[in-house]
Amino acid sequence: MLAWLAGGAGGRTETRPIVIEAWREKTPSATVSFLRQLVATAKEAGLPPLRRPRALIVAAAEDLPADLPDQLARDEIAVHWWWGAVGRLDTATVVAVNRPPTTGMVGRQQLLEAVVQATVTELSGPFLEVAAELAGWDGNPETLLEALRRAVSKTAEGDAVLPDRGDCPAGGNRPAQLALLAWSGGLIDSWDGRVRWHPAYDLADPRTISTRVWLAQHHALLPRLDEVREDFTDVVRRRARIPLARLDEKYGPRSFGAPTDPATGSGTGRTLTAMELGSMWGANLNGHIALNEVERRRLRVLWQSRNRLAHRIPLDAAQLHQLITELNA
Structure with missing residues (x-):
């Protein structure tokens, strides 16, 4: 067969890839022998690299001798590991495809759905079978742990005895x-450049789950939260009880190069769009802006939510729904 592939006896060289599933071979040595003989036969036939027969060997780590990949990595043979092959976009796509069908989502529902999908993606990592199962979660943070437990139990690793994960470097x-x-x-796999263990391990580590939920909420909510913060500065301007320049000086950003009045050296009020929610709340408490009850409630929710996310604390169900309501007010 090898001679035929190399065009022996005046035949035509076979350049179409030959696919070999190593797990179907009776012994690992059969695959190893084929690889080495294929390279040797092509060289003996004097074939240039582009005309040599090609083979694609698909194998699990246990299908080959442990040291073989390092031995084979050379010009004639390229070794590709299916490590880190699944990325965040792959997981997010699986989650989106497996989410329950929805119709007519607008505003509040769209933002909540974005948080749900980001959370499932973050918790699942590169483990797509978990992502597909967890995509059915109802979106309530209070039911997330049980939903994750069910999703893990339905995967191949759900009933496995998990070995100690120890310390494993990313490994490039x-x-x-x-x-x-x-x-x-x-x-275990690599995802977004980091080592990720199967979510089954997270079930025994509430802090890890909390961190992943926070990351998802931060990713999904922060852009909209910053848009609303900037919009709220218009309310601050309208409700100011002291000159805007003074308000800017007391509560505006302290960044180098902020515009000042040439005559007084004081703030001009033009940096109020960068005022943080905490500073707005401080101005409200000090009586320097006069908010009505609705505005005060909205600012409190925005500030408290932003403060929690800034301190890596995820929002619970009530806080999440309250924030989303205000973000779409």
């Missing part, structure tokens, strides 16, 4: 040697 474009067994078992 391949799993580190210490992580090889766990990677082969579908328990």
Whole structure:
């Protein structure tokens, strides 16, 4: 067969890739022998690189001798690890496709759906089977842990005895040697440049789950929150009880190069669009802006939510719904 692939006896060289599924071979040595003989036969036939027969060997780590990939990495043979192959966009796509159908989502529902999908994506990482199952979550933070537990139990690793994960470095474009067994078992992978263990491990680590939920909320809510903050500066201007220049000086950003009045050296009020929510709330407490009850409630919700997210604290169900209501007011 090898001679035929190399165009022996005046035949035509076969350049179409030959796909070999290594797990179907009776012994790992059969795949190793084929690879080495294929390279040797092509060289003996004097074939230039572009006319040599090509083979694609698909194998799990246990299908080949442990040291073989490092031995084979040379000009004739390229070794590609399926490590870090799944990215955030892949996970997000699986989540979106598996979400329950919705119709006519506007405003509040759209933002809540964005938070839900971001949360499922963050918790699932590169484990797409978990993402597909967890995509059915109802979006209530209070039911998230149970939904994650159900999703994990339905995957291949759900009933497995989890080994100690220990310390495993990222390993660049391949799993580190210490992580090889766990990677082969579908328990670890690289995602967004970081090592991610299967979500089954997170079930015993509430802090990790909390951090992932916070990351998702931060990612989904912060852009809209900053837009609303900037819009609210118009309310601050209208409700100011002291000159805007004075308000700017007391509560505006302290950044270098902020515009000042050449005559007085004081603020001009033109940087109020960058005023933080906490500063607005302080101005309200000090009586320097006169907000009505609705405006005061809205500012309090925006400020408290932003403050929690800034301190890496996820919003609970009530806080999340309250914030989304105000973001769409």
